[in-house]
Amino acid sequence: MFRLAEFGLDATLLAGTATAGWFATRYARRWFVAGTAVSLLALVTGALLTCAWLGFVVTWLLRPEDRVAWFGNGLFALIAIALAAVMARRTRSHAGGGSGRSVPPPGGEPSDVGR
Numbered sequence: 001m002f003r004l005a006e007f008g009l010d011a012t013l014l015a016g017t018a019t020a021g022w023f024a025t026r027y028a029r030r031w032f033v034a035g036t037a038v039s040l041l042a043l044v045t046g047a048l049l050t051c052a053w054l055g056f057v058v059t060w061l062l063r064p065e066d067r068v069a070w071f072g073n074g075l076f077a078l079i080a081i082a083l084a085a086v087m088a089r090r091t092r093s094h095a096g097g098g099s100g101r102s103v104p105p106p107g108g109e110p111s112d113v114g115r
Helices: 004-031 039-062 068-094
Strands: none
Touching: 039 068
């Protein structure tokens, strides 16, 4: 059943996402001028963890008695934390001189992957 409160929340989330997307695309060149992987990691991890905690807030507001939604939020949050840890580890290994690349560097040959 359609409820106006749900539509208002959906419209607010959509407007917030669109605004954040516009802001990120507008200022991304200034932020990532050097192309640092650490700043990109911070942006992606912040967005991912924001989605994780926002899931709990939305469930608390709309369906606080739904145990499946709470379980799904917890599972998503754990996966988000694990993904952030993997990204941080790969970023550190790449910054420390290790090859964290899955594609050849610009101008490199396809046989250069993994070397």
